[in-house]
Amino acid sequence: MASSYSSSSFSAAAIIALAVVLVAFTGSSSAQLSTGFYSKTCPKVFSTVESAVRSAIAQEARLGASLLRLHFHDCFVNGCDGSILLDDTSSFTGEKTAGPNNRSVRGFRVVDDIKSKVEKVCPGVVSCADILAITARDSVVILGGPSWDVKVGRRDSKTASFSDANSGVIPPPTSTLANLINRFSSKGLSAKDMVALSGAHTIGKARCLVFRDRIYNETNIDSSFAKKRQDQCPRNTGGRKNLAPLDVETPTTFDNKYYDNLIEEKGLLHSDQILYNGGSTDSLVKTYSKDAKTFNDDFVTAMIKMGDIDPLTGSNGEIRLNCRKAN
């Protein structure tokens, strides 16, 4: 692009100006997030969130998985801006009932509880988008996974979009490997990030309706595993909401067993097994299965990148007082 304009000094100056604007613009997507953003204004935010996440997980381990997934679904739809938390209003239908979320994402009451605790220690300071990023990290740690310093400073959107959440930005479980790679790539995440982030399926559950075709129709599946899952997920009618763990071995521990499952053809979702099916990501799956440290490191790197997707910063957006509605 630059070379086609570089014939005069006037346009050379224009290019420099444009480059400065571009750097400022693209750089701003994460440059204003930092781990110390609340160190003066809300030094207790991390301990407040952590103890609330800990008590939620003590009541139900799956909530850790649900909170981690909320951050992912928030970030992939118009950036990490808390939009997934907004209830529908008379002026917009939000993301909660969009295909990837409807009857599936959960943990909203825990987020409300955390938000009200945070509001008590520092009113009007901490965004809902940041609360999602912190709860995601805390959930991973509490369930036995790696830790990292969470960058904060995101602000909250004033609106949410049903159609954007339905547009395919969140890939469906029927995705091909190419589609998964593309969807993550369009968010600035590499194939490696995608494979590492899929390791989040080491915790949590899925409904029969999202894995039915796989357990009845696919051939790259361990037959005794398929039979076991079929017991709770009938082929033709009923049972759509019946749950099965995404990780057959250790469903409430954040570890690298998910990748062992894939090597044994015990991935629950089509989109899980496709990561180990003779394609370009097989070798990474083998690495993560053998080497927990490499998995942990790559997962952390990818979580930080995911948390950097298009945040609202500066004077954009707002700090919502109630995560369910704009101020």
Ligand code: HEM
């Ligand atoms: C690679 C593309 C991905 C696809 C196709 C996918 C798809 C799914 C599906 C279909 C479910 C079950 C939903 C239901 O039955 O209601 C699920 C659950 C889950 N996903 Fe993913 N996912 C992907 C990536 C991710 C990422 C990047 C994360 C987080 C970093 C994540 C975290 C989770 C968790 C923790 C659960 C369990 C939630 C719970 O038990 O409440 N997933 N995913």
Ligand SMILES: *[C@@H]1O[C@H](CO)[C@@H](O)[C@H](O)[C@H]1NC(C)=O
């Ligand atoms: C959400 O799921 C419920 C129950 O399956 C269904 O009745 C409703 O129509 C769904 N909403 C949308 C927007 O698809």
Ligand SMILES: *[C@@H]1O[C@H](CO)[C@@H](O)[C@H](O)[C@H]1NC(C)=O
């Ligand atoms: C499996 O494939 C058959 C034939 O294509 C199709 O009719 C059926 O709906 C698929 N799913 C299940 C759960 O059997």
